Amino acid sequence: MMTPEVVLDIYGEALWLIVKMVTIIVVPSLIVGLIVSTFQAATQINEQTLSFLPRLIITLLVIIWAGPSLLGQLMDYSTTLITSLPTLIG
Template sequence: MTPETVIDILREALWMIVLLASLIIGPGLVIGLVVSTFQAATQINEQTLSFLPRLLITLITIIVAGPWMLTQLMDHAERLISSVPYLIG
């Protein structure tokens, strides 16, 4: 196995992590910004007001995008496992 192969495998794995994490975290960040703007405009300083919408949006995102994310992870693992004989030999 060459160093270039290891770097390619690591690059693909890190890209998968960034893609899946941003898909989960992104909507929560947007909702958090909207709620924070609302709180600043109305001067409401309630911590649960910002926490609950972010939690719900994150859960909904996982429910909606979960099958696609699982498919992506399984495809990546399948490609990696099927390429083991080529990587060793």
């Protein structure tokens, strides 16, 4: 039966999966951005593309590297949710 506790559990699992996926993709970009910003501050180079391009490349590499795992986790969650719907509804 679909109780508020079950809905909150499903919502919590989905939210945790989203947070995990975003963290894996965004944190390396933030670290590279911090390193590049520190380099720019030390050398007084104020070029916007110098900051953007390394972050873009790192983000794409992380998506290529971790993408299959993240997609697998998302598909596992979706499959579990879809297969458990009949028991949750009735």
